[in-house]
Amino acid sequence: xxxxxxxxxxALACGCSSSPDDLFGAQGDGATGASxxxxxxxxxxxxxxxxxxVNLEIYAQPERDCPAGNVHVDVGNATASPPVLVADGEGGAxxxxxxxxxxxxxxxxxxxxxxxxxxxxxQLVTDGSGAVGRVRVADPASETPYESTKDHTxxxxxxxxxxxxxxxKQIYVGFDCSELQxxxxxxxxxSSRYGKLRFExxxxx
Numbered sequence: 001x002x003x004x005x006x007x008x009x010x011a012l013a014c015g016c017s018s019s020p021d022d023l024f025g026a027q028g029d030g031a032t033g034a035s036x037x038x039x040x041x042x043x044x045x046x047x048x049x050x051x052x053x054v055n056l057e058i059y060a061q062p063e064r065d066c067p068a069g070n071v072h073v074d075v076g077n078a079t080a081s082p083p084v085l086v087a088d089g090e091g092g093a094x095x096x097x098x099x100x101x102x103x104x105x106x107x108x109x110x111x112x113x114x115x116x117x118x119x120x121x122x123q124l125v126t127d128g129s130g131a132v133g134r135v136r137v138a139d140p141a142s143e144t145p146y147e148s149t150k151d152h153t154x155x156x157x158x159x160x161x162x163x164x165x166x167x168x169k170q171i172y173v174g175f176d177c178s179e180l181q182x183x184x185x186x187x188x189x190x191s192s193r194y195g196k197l198r199f200e201x202x203x204x205x
Contacts, residue, residue: 049089049095050087050088050095050096050097051085051095051199052095052197053076053077053078053084053086053112053196053198054074054078054112054119054196055074055077055079055194056195057195058073058137058190058191058192059191059192059193061190061191064188064189066188066190067139067144067182067188068139068142068146071139071140073119073137075119078172078196086112091114093112093115094111094114095112095199097110097111097171097201097203098202099167099168099169099170099202099204100204101168101205104127105125105126105127106126106128106166106171107125108121108124108126108171108199108202109122109123109124110197110199116138116140117138118137118143118145119136120136120137121197122134124156128158128165128166130156130157130158131156132154132155132156133148133154134153134154135147135148135154135175135180136148136183137180137192144182144183145182146180146181146183147181147183148177148181152177154175154177154178154195155176155177155178156174157174168204169201169204170200171197171199172196172198174195176192176194177191177195180192
């Protein structure tokens with residue numbers, strides 16, 4: 001596995017891509033970046049297939065109607081040492097991810113579903129120095145999906161010195177979303193913060 005290179009935050013224009021289940025549309029080329037130093041992850045059974053973890057907080061901003069309120073969404077633990085990853089098929093969980101490489105760019109799509117907790121990412125195109133992308137996450141209580149929009153994408157940041165990065169089979173990155181609209185009522189919207197996402201064993205493309 002290649003070593004993580006230092007990375008600085010810089011937002012990049014995203015390309016069109018698709019999640020494994022075609023959540024957001026057609027996939028395009030990806031962007032290059034630092035490789036993720038994610039070795040030694042603890043997962044259920046040590047599978048060579050896709051594994052992942054996501055941790056974030058959905059929260060309500062004063063000017064918005066956010067039915068979910070403030071709630072944490074946690075599947076595994078992306079920041080633990082070693083990270084606690086959920087393997088595809090483990091306890092009924094579904095994990096899928098693909099990383100397309102085009103020159104120095106990586107295009108990432110992925111999905112983690114564990115009971116009422118679900119998270120999907122798409123249109124995340126990066127050279128390892130930061131990116132914007134699309135996210136869909138479910139409120140665990142109501143299972144209502146909230147998703148970013150064309151006008152309000154999420155910001156993904158690779159923190160230097162935290163082992164974060166991306167290569168052809170894995171990614172570890174932080175993210176925040178300024179607006180996540182309810183798919184059931186577009187007048188209702190939340191935000192997310194403190195996001196950490198980790199995929200390993202992804203299918204390279």
